[in-house]
Amino acid sequence: MEKKPSLLKGTIWNTLGSTMYGANSFIMLALVSRVGTVDQAGYFGIAFTTAQILYIVGLFGVNTYQMTDYQEKYCFSDYAKGRIFSCALMLVGGLLSIFLLDFTGEKSVYLCILTVLMLLNAVGELYQSLFFQKNRLDLSGSALFYRTFWSLFAFVVVLLTTGNILLSIIVQTAVNLVVTLYYALRVAPKFISKTAAPLRHGAVALMMECLPLFLSMFLMNILINASKYGIEFLMDDTAQGYYNMLFMPAQVINLCSQFVFKPLLNRYASLFAEKQDKEAIFLLIKQIALVLGFTLICCVAAFILGPEVLGLLYSKDLSAFRLALVLVVLGGGVFACCQLFYYVFVILRRQKWVLGIYLGASAAAFIFTAALVGTLGIVGAALSFILIHLVILAAYAFLLRLFLRGRHHA
Structure with missing residues (x-):
């Protein structure tokens, strides 16, 4: 195992990673707003918001638990099996969202592609949480930074070159997949313990233990965005576009x-x-x-x-x-x-x-x-x-x- 870096280095990388991830949605919405109309910003904004809520389904509250599981109550395979289940649930949730929210046209297409993008982020978070748990805040932060930076860079280049929002999201998703695979296959293995799980059927126990966290995070994100959905049901796409810019x-x-x-x-x-x-x-x-x-x-x-x-x-x-x-x-x-x-x-x-x-x-x-x-x-x-x-x-x-x-x- 590599020598542990200083707290300062870890803090810097965590800051860079969090900044890049936080700037991601800001930059995407800004560019969509500049290239498209206010209505298109509204379509994209509500689809992106819904995909982010589905991302919470993909995490299932396990990431926060994993980051603070310093005593390693559960092994990595438990976390990985749990993530497979939650990502499948996330895809089902995406299909249900289209019908329950009555998304059609551009909204439904944006939601489908953005849900796949967020699914990759959920997979990436599995490994970032592993690094954090092993007190490698630097790796956790740098993984988040590079995964977000390169996929966002692809989005920006394609959108500014072609003006095609959908194509930009597709290319962004493809780049995200490549970088996520790099961390999963090249970096993460040396941090994964080969010992057996301390509990039989550990993944099931883990998901049940994290169920309250998931439901809390899911409700939290619904509440964060309740005002957006209020506008979605009570106002129009133009109002949605302006509110997403202000938010x-x-x-x-x-x-x-x-x-x-x-x-x-x-x-x-x-x-x-x-x-x-x-x-x-x-x-x-x-x-x-x-x-x-x-x-x-x-x-x-x-x-x-x-x-x-x-x-x-x-x-x-x-x-x-x-x-x-x-x-x-x-x-x-x-x-x-x-x-x-x-x-x-x-x-x-x-x-x-x-x-x-x-x-x-x-x-x-x-x-x-x-x-x-x-x-x-x-x-x-x-x-x-x-x-x-x-x-x-x-x-x-x-x-x-x-x-x-x-x-x-x-």
């Missing part, structure tokens, strides 16, 4: 929170394992403060120059959406804080609690989205995004306090 900065906020949090997952696991709860909570509070501070700066920037900057990027006039943009950015910060709590609950192995939070929030999401999108349009969609995640954040904070108090008095 991108929220993903940037969450991306930055991952830079702050992911490199310290092992630190959290150690602190909670040693019952150093005060130190863990202090670390969490510091990271939340950093995220919120960054969010406020972004809100000010979005108010002053946001529509103009995004307008130049997308080659569309967004001047009428200044308030909606600020609200979306604020919602992105609240969502990022929810993500931090999510990782903490996974480390504490409180998957069922997370599921309970998102089940409860689903009812609130339906009410907020239907009422606000129906009355305020795009601004209402942004408001519903904020309110949904404030409910989730409050539930996380309450249950974490309850858990720690109970452990302290036990």
Whole structure:
């Protein structure tokens, strides 16, 4: 085994990989918006959003568990078998989505190809999580970076050359396949233990243990995008195109929170394992403060120059959406804080609690989205995004306090 790299090197690669992955959807939507019409941006945006939710089905909540399975309760073959099952489920989900969402024409074609692309990302994540689990954050980050970079590069070149969105996605998918195979066949084998699985039928046990995580992540992504689906059902494709353009900065906020949090997952696991709860909570509070501070700066920037900057990027006039943009950015910060709590609950192995939070929030999401999108349009969609995640954040904070108090008095 190679000598373990420094934490700094791992952090840098994790940052580069996360940045590239986060920029991927931003760049794709920006180019589609520039090359196509607002309606086409709407078609592509809702298809891409649905494919990303199907990606969660492909992960089945196993990736987060695998990354933090430092004691290797399950062997790699268990994770691989589980991924085969979840990817098959993902393909079935893609077909069902076309019918349930009544996608036709360009939307259905985009969804089919993008689902295959996301399936490859789910396979790639299996190996990236393996590297992370083995404390090779550098390899995990670099694999994510190169897989995303080369496939995105192919998309950009083909789209700018031909102006054909569908052809660009097909070529992007083919390149993604090649790079994913490289990491699966050339890099990963030396990290895979040859010992037998510690549990009989380990893959089944693994999937059952991760089922609450999967359902939580699935509901989480439905809730993240509830405002988009509200627009899909209550407004038109033009509104969908504009809202998808405005929504991108929220993903940037969450991306930055991952830079702050992911490199310290092992630190959290150690602190909670040693019952150093005060130190863990202090670390969490510091990271939340950093995220919120960054969010406020972004809100000010979005108010002053946001529509103009995004307008130049997308080659569309967004001047009428200044308030909606600020609200979306604020919602992105609240969502990022929810993500931090999510990782903490996974480390504490409180998957069922997370599921309970998102089940409860689903009812609130339906009410907020239907009422606000129906009355305020795009601004209402942004408001519903904020309110949904404030409910989730409050539930996380309450249950974490309850858990720690109970452990302290036990």
